Amino acid sequence: xxxxxxxxxxxxxxxxxxxxxxxxxxxxxxxxxxxxxxxxxxxxxxxxxxxxxxxxxxxxxxxxxxxxxxxxxxxxxxxxxxxxxxxxxxxxxxxxxxxxxxxxxxxxxxxxxxxxxxxxxxxxxxxxxxxxxxxxxxxxxxxxxxxxxxxxxxxxxxxxxxxxxxxxxxxxxxxxxxxxxxxxxxxxxxxxxxxxxxxxxxxxxxxxxxxxxxxxxxxxxxxxxxxxxxxxxxxxxxxxxxxxxxxxxxxxxxxxxxxxxxxxxxxxxxxxxxxxxxxxxxxxxxxxxx
Amino acid sequence: xxxxxxxxxxxxxxxxxxxxxxxxxxxxxxxxxxxxxxxxxxxxxxxxxxxxxxxxxxxxxxxxxxxxxxxxxxxxxxxxxxxxxxxxxxxxxxxxxxxxxxxxxxxxxxxxxxxxxxxxxxxxxxxxxxxxxxxxxxxxxxxxxxxxxxxxxxxxxxxxxxxxxxxxxxxxxxxxxxxxxxxxxxxxxxxxxxxxxxxxxxxxxxxxxxxxxxxxxxxxxxxxxxxxxxxxxxxxxxxxxxxxxxxxxxxxxxxxxxxxxxxxxxxxxxxxxxxxxxxxxxxxxxxxxxxxxxxxxxxxxxxxxxxxxxxxxxxxxxxxxxxxxxxx
Numbered sequence: 001x002x003x004x005x006x007x008x009x010x011x012x013x014x015x016x017x018x019x020x021x022x023x024x025x026x027x028x029x030x031x032x033x034x035x036x037x038x039x040x041x042x043x044x045x046x047x048x049x050x051x052x053x054x055x056x057x058x059x060x061x062x063x064x065x066x067x068x069x070x071x072x073x074x075x076x077x078x079x080x081x082x083x084x085x086x087x088x089x090x091x092x093x094x095x096x097x098x099x100x101x102x103x104x105x106x107x108x109x110x111x112x113x114x115x116x117x118x119x120x121x122x123x124x125x126x127x128x129x130x131x132x133x134x135x136x137x138x139x140x141x142x143x144x145x146x147x148x149x150x151x152x153x154x155x156x157x158x159x160x161x162x163x164x165x166x167x168x169x170x171x172x173x174x175x176x177x178x179x180x181x182x183x184x185x186x187x188x189x190x191x192x193x194x195x196x197x198x199x200x201x202x203x204x205x206x207x208x209x210x211x212x213x214x215x216x217x218x219x220x221x222x223x224x225x226x227x228x229x230x231x232x233x234x235x236x237x238x239x240x241x242x243x244x245x246x247x248x249x250x251x252x253x254x255x256x257x258x259x260x261x262x263x264x265x266x267x268x269x270x271x272x273x274x275x276x277x278x279x280x281x282x283x284x285x286x287x288x289x290x
Numbered sequence: 291x292x293x294x295x296x297x298x299x300x301x302x303x304x305x306x307x308x309x310x311x312x313x314x315x316x317x318x319x320x321x322x323x324x325x326x327x328x329x330x331x332x333x334x335x336x337x338x339x340x341x342x343x344x345x346x347x348x349x350x351x352x353x354x355x356x357x358x359x360x361x362x363x364x365x366x367x368x369x370x371x372x373x374x375x376x377x378x379x380x381x382x383x384x385x386x387x388x389x390x391x392x393x394x395x396x397x398x399x400x401x402x403x404x405x406x407x408x409x410x411x412x413x414x415x416x417x418x419x420x421x422x423x424x425x426x427x428x429x430x431x432x433x434x435x436x437x438x439x440x441x442x443x444x445x446x447x448x449x450x451x452x453x454x455x456x457x458x459x460x461x462x463x464x465x466x467x468x469x470x471x472x473x474x475x476x477x478x479x480x481x482x483x484x485x486x487x488x489x490x491x492x493x494x495x496x497x498x499x500x501x502x503x504x505x506x507x508x509x510x511x512x513x514x515x516x517x518x519x520x521x522x523x524x525x526x527x528x529x530x531x532x533x534x535x536x537x538x539x540x541x542x543x544x545x546x547x548x549x550x551x552x553x554x555x556x557x558x559x560x561x562x563x564x565x566x567x568x569x570x571x572x573x574x575x576x577x578x579x580x581x582x583x584x585x586x587x588x589x590x591x592x593x594x595x596x597x598x599x600x601x602x603x604x605x606x607x608x609x610x611x612x613x614x615x616x617x618x
Binding site for chain 1 (some may be wrong): 352356401404413420544548587588591595
């Protein structure tokens with residue numbers, strides 16, 4: 001029982017972690033929160049479903065295809081909405097409201113396109129349950145953990161070892177200094193949004209087989225990813241992962257051993273407690289200031 | 291009342307009020323008391339009250355709230371429960387509803403006054419969700435998803451305001467008082483403190499403005515307005531259910547405010563009036579409704595950032611006053 005719950009908790013925690021990473025990346029690059037993330041996760045889920053179930057594209061090919069589509073969506077959002085508003089010197093809060101408007105549009109668009117039912121994601125593996133002695137584990141959970149871990153390691157290597165990743169971090173840290181070092185800040189910011197959106201899309205396609213796919217799913221999971229990012233320290237990439245894993249573990253164990261009714265409540269409660277008492281999170285993110 | 295309505299050395303002030311009073315007083319006659327149109331007019335008035343509340347918080351004090359449906363809900367349920375279940379007179383329960391929403395607003399401000407931007411947005415969203423979950427779950431008190439029926443209309447002595455026309459004038463009276471109070475507040479020291487916080491919290495702090503205190507005040511006053519609006523709504527329709535108070539309602543209030551224009555007198559009025567009409571047309575479209583709100587919100591932010599009232603530059607009609615400069 002314990003191992004089973006733990007695997008489930010880490011699987012869901014690492015999916016939240018992907019979403020939280022998206023929030024953190026966007027925050028460091030543009031200094032704002034994008035409410036679109038949750039809906040992008042939902043879009044990723046639906047795209048995965050469409051590619052895999054209806055177009056019969058094999059999963060290992062549907063995954064990169066979805067990632068590519070979401071990368072493009074992320075870049076488009078940054079290029080045509082966010083950058084435009086930032087150039088017009090719009091107050092930060094209006095940009096946040098613009099992302100809320102966008103999330104409403106995407107959510108309702110998805111409802112019109114795919115309906116408001118919950119879709120079952122067809123199983124990816126031929127075995128429905130892995131048996132290791134007494135422990136039974138959903139292979140999709142293992143897949144979620146492995147893929148999320150892989151993506152995180154690749155992201156870490158990309159951000160620290162490659163030239164482009166380093167210039168992205170430099171541009172996020174100090175745009176003006178980065179510009180003088182001939183870094184194209186516009187391009188790195190767009191790239192960051194693209195990557196953030198792509199990570200969220202991966203989260204979406206991984207959570208599909210575990211929870212099912214619906215147009216309403218984005219808001220809740222998006223908020224939980226945000227909670228994970230806040231717990232870890234907003235704007236800190238590694239904090240986001242740790243915070244989300246912690247949230248996944250708290251939430252899943254609460255559901256397994258106490259009551260599944262209070263699962264979502266616990267996440268919101270943890271978020272509010274952190275926002276009130278430890279707003280900088282475990283890894284000292286930025287919350288205050290204007 | 292004399293003190294509140296006293297013109298403060300500006301002609302635009304008088305024109306504004308004369309226009310509003312004549313317009314509001316005459317409207318029901320233009321439509322010959324058509325009950326359908328009157329319901330729309332009443333809804334517009336209620337929206338104006340709620341959006342004015344949001345305007346005080348967001349437009350003047352610069353603190354975003356995406357959970358105003360929560361206060362709207364608290365107001366509606368408080369007044370409905372007190373008047374229907376306990377038989378209290380409606381004219382007493384409406385202010386009680388406002389004050390109760392105010393108390394909850396102060397409680398919300400405890401964490402919210404410390405936060406900025408998206409953190410504040412998220413806390414207020416959570417607040418709205420919590421209130422929604424509460425009214426849909428607490429069946430003993432609110433009858434859950436079934437909703438509350440037979441909420442009475444107000445009465446004084448022997449007069450019951452059952453017809454929509456008479457109730458329209460009840461709301462209208464409250465609306466004028468609340469708008470007058472709002473204008474007074476905005477022009478007062480408190481209002482200027484709000485604007486100072488909106489413009490630059492650090493500088494305001496340096497000038498000796500107690501930021502936490504004024505933010506809490508803004509939340510409280512805003513909650514009061516929206517609570518009153520909720521109570522009036524409950525007695526207008528006579529039926530409330532949690533479905534009315536979802537996060538969509540909060541988004542709608544915000545769209546009205548941004549569409550009309552923030553931090554001025556006409557913004558909430560124009561925004562509410564136009565969006566109530568649009569909503570009415572969109573009823574036929576059903577599920578496209580929220581899609582179109584989202585699109586309006588996004589387009590307004592991108593193309594008319596000051597809202598309609600600034601886009602049309604109403605200030606030109608009413609010679610620019612000192613008040614106008616502070617407000618904008």
